[in-house]
Amino acid sequence: MGIETMLYFYGAVCVSMIAFNLIYNTLLKRSQLRLGKRCRRLEARIAPQLKLLRRGEHVQEEHLAYLRHRLCRVKNLIAFDQILRQYLQKEQEAWELRYLDQIQPVILHLALVYQKRSNINAAYFSYFLSRYMAPKHMPIHSIQGILLDYIRKENLYCRVNGLRALYRFGNAESIVTALEIQDEGQVFLHEKILTEGLLTFTGDHRELIDTLWARLGQFSARTQLAISNYIRFQTGEYTGQMLEVLLDETRDKELRLSAIRYFGRYCYEPALETLLAFAGQSDPELWEYATVSVSALARYPGQRVIETLKQALHSANWYVRYAAAASLEAQNVDYESLLGVIAGGDRYAREMMMYRLESGKMQKASV
Amino acid sequence: MMDAFKLFFSGVGVFFILYMIGYASFLFLSVTVGSTTLYQLRRRNQLKNELLQDYYVPVSIIVPAYNEEITICSTIRSLLSLEYRIYEIVVVDDGSTDNTAQILRETFHMRQITRPIHRSIPCKQARAVFEAWDFKVPITLIQKENGGKADALNMGINACRYPYFICMDADSVLQYDSLEKIVRCVVEEGDVVAVGGAVRPCNGAEIQNGRVVSYHLPNRVLPCMQVLEYDRSFLAARILFDRFNGSIIISGAFGLFKKSVVVDVGGYDPNTMGEDMELVVKLHAFCREHGIPYRVRYATDAVCWTQAPEKLKDLCKQRRRWHIGLFQSMMRHRRMLANPKYGLVGIISYLYFLIYELLSPYIEIFGVVTILIAFGLDLINVPFMILFFGIYVLYSAILSLTAFFARIHTIDLKLLFSDVLKAIGLCVLEVSCLRFILAWVRARSLIGYQKKKQTWGKIERKKIHFE
Structure with a gap:
């Protein structure tokens, strides 16, 4: 009897696996179709707004309300991303700035919504921000504050995408705060990710470097190394400070080696x-x-x-x-x-x- | 006498029930976790939960070659078309008796150079070194005395310039983005000492510049069954082991290693046939014994296409070699068995490989022989046995298909309906026939292995067309 029960159990596993395969396959096929539908629906709403913008008018409040409601669902946000990507291929920078400028209240609303969502969705939203926030063109400080909360999440991609978005905003103080937050967290962030990211900063590098250097001692050895490498790729004006690091025997070995490399780049x-x-x-x-x-x-x-x-x-x-x-x-x-x-x-x-x-x-x- | 037989068979019955419960549970767990991970990975990528930038981690690709004149140039051309910024190619010709080196030198206009090689790991002497700088990345060819694959890899490690190296087979093709994907594991997590890539049979796939342009199941039955077997046994199981840092195999066809740690453990062992597995087990043991935080990872999306043997004779040769390698690695590191000092690697991975890989052919053959004896003594319930076997075949076949479709769906490959039917039919055949043939081959592999333990174990190759 026991053996028969076991056979039935494995038989049931087989049936459920078949069902899983069939259901997943069906859902997968449908999801592509649905994405297409969502894109068409959104495009139909966005196109008239573009016409308004070209005539020098503003995006309608009704459209903002529509976006506010729709884009709370991540699937719609993916569709929105696809539409914007298509438009950006066709249109020039001016369109991007005008449309994105006018939907700022929606973005702010979404930042609050996605802040409470799962890490995977929050990471996608910060990716979205990093992609579409024009450099130094969206001075919504509250978004930057919210993004810092995204970086607090113990998830690598939330952090990486959140930092990418902050680099786009170009505010040195926010970057320094973000680096401090990531330094305190448990999630490992490779120094190469930090260095490459810092190099994409759209604001004043001089200001960022000065601020980072002033607080260098507060960071972990790994972050200090990332900052040092960033400075090496960015400016040759830190020779005096680098020599101090090199001569300081209490400093981390990798940091001192990075200082030597600095002098290999700048005599x-x-x-x-x-x-x-x-x-x-x-x-x-x-x-x-x-x-x-x-x-x-x-x-x-x-x-x-x-x-x-x-x-x-x-x-x-x-x-x-x-x-x-x-x-x-x-x-x-x-x-x-x-x-x-x-x-x-x-x-x-x-x-x-x-x-x-x-x-x-x-x-x-x-x- | 009959009572003694009955007692014996009931004991055997209990053993096999436990054995099969263990195997079925592992299979179920690995396929479920493997498929779920693949689906999650797809969703993560869809939602851009991935590292999107290039990170400059320089990598050396080591290609050990022995009598590879047919495939070596295609392989190097495929490596030159990889989408990655900083890497070098180091080909080590292990005393080939054909024209491998000459063809390479002529095709890539290589020039001889007196290059001092830092011999941090012992290996046989280099006879000559050639370099070419006319391509996207530098290519180095080292001609050395014959010493086996492990020795050739050790020479490559000594000669490579960068902190991470990739070992691969001379008859394999890396997918255009495979370097970027495998390196991501190093950037995503600290302390990564090794990363295994996903090795897939290229039979049936049309690859152009490292990209799959069309995919269908191979026309021949044997490679087709191997495609299904790869997904069930290798892909799913490795994903499961990766969950608890328990991978003890990284295929020699595609793996990334941190050079400094590999040098510390003494490189590949030239006295074993399964040098790839031995190295990974050694890395686990070394890091655990020295209290070094480490991680061995598996990159499901870093793909290497390799030729699955098309002839049964070649497949048997390959599996014989794998089994001997498994035996040698497990014997050499037997102290790890159920030893809490080695964590879950010793308790789960080692135990699994011991019971369900190393001993499984003997257990399975013992099972078949017992059935035959019981049948002869009329002690077996034939309809129940057939039902049991049917359930086993169905169960394994469905799990194979689940793993196979999970892979196909998550990388957006389109299959013809005929391929789906072929997969369904052949997975039944694979589970019910091929598995037992290979069990027999593996069971016999240890007989006289000492004589052939250092051979390259050649398998008939076809030229890979990737352009």
């Missing part, structure tokens, strides 16, 4: 002594500092630099030798100057230098 004479010291040291524990410093020295002219790089070619560490050879090649040091290495007795240094020279030639020939 700064006062940093040279430190770079040379790192490049010349032979402590195996500090090989990363040596490698990055040797790479950074590729941009610094002078005989001392070349001698240090030649010396680094004899390092016991493979990566230091590789970076030294690459830097010497980048410095366009002539063959005669390298004769001591190439004809020298250190096979590792010789092979590395020869490789870089040959490889460099091949790369130049391929350009």
Whole structure:
């Protein structure tokens, strides 16, 4: 009897799986059709409003009420997104600004509605904002406040999309607050996401960098690293501050390495002594500092630099030798100057230098 | 005497009931979780819950090759058409006896160079290194002494420049967005040391520039059954294991690894046939033993298309090799079995692979032999046995179909009605026939495996047309 019950149970599982497959397939097919219908319905409502805008009139209150009601459903918001995308392909920036400007009250209403929705829907709404909020053109501070609540949600995509939207608004203070919020949360946000995001900021980068730097110590090491990398890609005006970071031995290793990379991008004479010291040291524990410093020295002219790089070619560490050879090649040091290495007795240094020279030639020939 | 037989058969009956309940429950759980995850992923993507930007994570792609003159150029061309910013291609020719290296050198205008390779993992000597810089990304060819696939991969790891590397087979094609998707796992979560990609049989798919332009089930019965088997056994199960960081297999056809951790564990083991599984188990063990926070992930949407064997002989060779690899990996890391120190990996994953993968062919053959003996002794209720078998076939077939359709639906592939019928018919055949044939092959695989444990295990290949 027990076995028969079990067989019936598995039979029931089979039947329910078949039903699941059939129902899902049907729903899937229908969902495409429904999306098409929703798009047509919305388009029919939006087109007359566009005509009004072209005549210099305003979007009708009735239309705003319609959007306020309809777009509370995420499926309609997807359809709205599709329509806007189609229009944006056809029309120019001016249309986008005018229409989106006038539906600001709807957006504000939706921001409050989606704030209470599930994370997946909230993340979609913040994506929508990031896509359609014209840079620095929607000074609705309350939306920015609400977006900060989205970033508080313990969900990666809510955070990423929320931050994207805030970058579009271009308000430095909101960005700093958002970074502080994400730093306090439990959700991991890779420093690459933060750096790439900060680079898309549409406001005044100078102001943002100043504000971030002033509060750098409050952030976690990961966020500090992201900020440092962002500054490196954005401006060469932070040499003094970066040197302070580099010299501060209590700072996180990755942050100090990022500071060295900064000096590899922007030459700064006062940093040279430190770079040379790192490049010349032979402590195996500090090989990363040596490698990055040797790479950074590729941009610094002078005989001392070349001698240090030649010396680094004899390092016991493979990566230091590789970076030294690459830097010497980048410095366009002539063959005669390298004769001591190439004809020298250190096979590792010789092979590395020869490789870089040959490889460099091949790369130049391929350009 | 008869009483003793009856007692024995009732004992066997109880064992198999428990065994089948375990298997059926796992299958149900994996297919349900797998399908649900795929549907959720589709919904998430629809609602833009995904990382939409490019993140600059440089990746080295290592392609170990042994006598791959037929497919190697197509593979490299497909890699050059990937939509990703920073990557390099490193081909390691493991002492091929055909013209693999020569064809590569001529096709991609490669030039010999004296390149010092940082040998952080032991491997056989390089004979020559060639480089090409005329393409979108640098291509390196390393010709080395023959040492097996693991040794070739270790050479590739030593030679690669970037912090993450991808290992793949020389006869596989990566989908145009596969790098971006597999790297996303690294950016989404901290501490990721390895990510498995979704390996799918390309038989029946038409691929152009890494994109699937048409898809139908293969015309031949054997690869078609493998398509269904891949979805049920690999896709669904790996998604389930991914839920608790319990994946212990990342296919050698497509996986991403963090170089520093792989170097720390000593790279691939050249003394095993299942070097891909052994490495992942080793990573789990290493990270757990050293208290390193880590994550092994499975990227369902990072797709690699590979050729499923079209001949039974080749399929048997492949499964024999997989089973030996499984045996070696499990034996080497047997300390993990039910050991709480290794968390759910030791308790669930290891135990599952031990019972339902490594021992299953022996258990299944024992079951069939017992049925035959019981039949001979007239101790079996034949109608009930047929009903039981029918339910088992129906159950497995439906779960295969569920996993298959979940995959098809979630990546917007369109199937012909004839394909649907073919899938329904062949999944029954796969569960009722192929499974038992492969059980027999796997059961016999350990006989004399010592002799062939370091061979590349070649399978007949066709040229992949992707342009």
